[in-house]
Amino acid sequence: MSTGDGKPVLVRLAGVVKRFGDGAPALDDVSGDIRGGEITGLVGPDGAGKTTLIRLMTGLMQPEAGRITVLDHDARAEAPAIQAAIGYMPQRFGLYEDLSVQENLDLYADMRGLPHRQRPAVFDELLTFTDLKRFTARLAGKLSGGMKQKLGLACALIRKPRLLLLDEPGVGVDPISRRELWKMVENLTDEGIGVVWSTAYLDEAEACDRVLLMNAGKLLYSGAPSGLTDRVAGRVQRLTGIEGSRRRLLARLLDEDRVVDGVIQGEAIRLVLAEAGDADAVAKAINTDATRLVPATPRFEDAFVDMLGGGPGGRSALAEAQAPRETGNGRPVIEARGLTKRFGDFTAADRITFDIPRGQIFGLLGPNGAGKSTTFKMLCGLLKPTEGEGRVAGFDLRRDAAEARNRLGYMAQKFSLYGDLSVAQNLDFFAGVYGLSGARRRERIAMMLDIFDLKRQAAMSAKDLPLGLKQRLALAAAVMHEPEALFLDEPTSGVDPITRREFWTHINGLVEKGVTVLVTTHFMDEAEYCDRISLIYRGKSIALGSPDELKAKVAKPDRPDPTMEDAFISLIEASEQEAAA
Structure with a gap:
């Protein structure tokens, strides 16, 4: 099979349906093509059906209806032939963490039947390609997130496939590692290999040659990314010269009928309008001389949110229920003074210093393994610093750790609630941990179930929730006791754009009430919400502002x-050049 431009069709999907149980289908009448020499983005939020579709293409599962043809093989009748010819990197890639990089390669070479005489040349090519030659003796479990993904890619390429299926390879990976992975994959398409790159990151969709955009099991769009962004052409504006709180202004604008979506971009606000001609009316609604609306280049995410009917609005019931925090004596709520953490001879964090005033968002950014999570954990009392001092709400984390922890709320990078407890039981447990009792405890639990729309799932085990609802529950548990400081460790990784906007609507509203937020994130557009950022690299803060x-x-x-x-x-590259000089 081939297309009009001569590119071979490697996968043909025709009316594919897949069900699990009696609910709505995981895939509902999905059709489309995947071609050689291209990156096809399988794009959509958690629960869209991306992993299910990839597993059907591998022949590991069978559809209820429809047909899938992969490399001219029928996926129902010829699954072994498909599996022998493709490369596949699952979402939770099966690296053996107690084996070294080289031992993992040896193992996958055995499993794929790579002849021993070919292995030295293949390994040399893959280790060069992934820049892992220096780390062949390192245990896979000791690699950074980005390096693990590179090793996973190398294992998937042990036998050069015509089709490479990558299930969310960029999740939890920093921007530098993601960019490196993209360059590697682009090099593969130059050899004619067809690549399916599954992702919830909508900025990655813009880099694909074609996309299959999915939501709730349905295919919403198939084609070039530009074909979707064209739907919001002329409707995207950037609001600059904002007087007063940009968070408060964004909340007000999101409740305007003429505004479909809006996010903060540093000191500006990015808006998607309902109609191209709405800019003048929105400018009048703001009614200040200093602000300016300037046309901005549409993004894939703008079009996707527009296609879904817009964002969640600007109102946060959580913030409305929050009692305002007093400004106090002007002392920072969170303080880091020369924080240092050593593990043996390795310095994970080196003299990190900053402070965060009340009612601000502070971001810790950095590549995987840079030291930001170590710094984060020291400041919320989970790690004891080797040197230096950390304070939360005036309490020293060395001497008064228990008092400091009672003043903060913590949302972990990975879902850290109790999976075998129900939603209501988790909330009840954390209410007790934070010292709530009696009527106050019952009131706050009921409020969290209502605000985060979890009433219908109250009896469901937390481990069975979709990712977006897990994140809602985790945030609900973290704010149960109205903390002064909120620690958020990559809180929205993998969730859909609407849930991310809902999340940040709550956070922005809490900050307006005087809550102080420390956040780590790999989403660079989320970093724009921060008042200040510390960029950490190789254990040191290399930029602050x-x-x-x-x-x-x-x-x-x-x-x-x-x-x-x-x-x-650019800042990390400059730091490397300075260190090498």
Whole structure:
């Protein structure tokens, strides 16, 4: 099979249906093609059906209806032939963490039947390709997230396939590692290999040659990314010169009928309008002389949110229920003074210093393994610093750890609630941990179930919740006791754009009430919500400032308006060059 431009069709999907149980189908009449020499983005939020569709393409599962043809093989009748010819990297890739990089390669070579005489040349090519030659003796469990994904890619390429299926390879990976993975995959398409790159990151969709955009099991769009972004052409505006709180203004604008979506971009606000001609009316509604609406380039995410009917609005019932925090004596709510953590001879965090005033969002950014999670854990009392001092709400984390922990709420990077307990039982448990009792305890639990729309799932085991609802539950548990400081460790990794906006609506509202937030994230657009950012690399803080200040540091005549991702990568590259000089 081939297309009009001569590119071979490697996968043909025709009316594919897959069900699990009696509910709505996981895949509902999905049709489309995947071609050689291209990256096809299988794009959509958690629960969209991406992993199910990939597993059907591998022949590991069978559809209830429809037909799947892979490399001219019928997926029902010829699954072994498909599995011998493709490369497949599952979402939770099966690396053996107690084996070294080389031992993992040896194992996968055995499983794929790679002849021993071919192995030295194949291993040399793959280790060069992934830049892992220096780490062949390192245990896979000791690799950073990005390096694990590179090793996973190498194992999937032990036998050069015509079709490579990658299930969310960028989840939890920092921007530098994601960019490196993209370059590797683009090199593969130059050899004619067809690549399916599954992702919930909508900025990754823009880099694909074609996309299959899915939501709740349905195919919403198939084609070039530009074909979708064209639907919001002329409707995307950037609001600058904001006077007063940009968070409060965004909340108000999101409740305007003329505004479909909006996010904070540093000191500006990015808006998607309902109609191209709505800009003047929105400008009048703001009614200040200093603000300006300037047309902005549409993004794939703008179009996707528009297709889903817009964002969740600007109202946060959680923030409305929050008692305002007093401004106090002006002392920072969170303080880091020379925080240092050593593990043996390795210094994970080296003299990290910053402070966060009340009612601000502070971001810790950095590549995987840079030291940001170590810094984060020291400040919320989970790790004892080797040197230096950390304070939360005035309490020293060494001497008064229990008092400090009672003043903060913590949402872990990975779902950390009790999977075998129900939603209501988790909330009840954490209410007790945070010292709530009696009527107050019952009131806060009922409020969390209502605000986060979890009443119908109250009796469900937490482990059975979809990812978006797990994140809601985790946030509900973290704010149960109205903490002064909120610690969020990559809180929205993998969730859909609507849930992410809902999440940040709550956070922005809480900050307006005086709550102080420390957040780590790999989403560079989320970093734009921060008042200030510390960029950590190799254990040190290499840059500190607002998002706009960090972007201004890397602006050039040929790149006058850099993105946060540009700033992230450029500042780290500059740090490496300085260290090498």
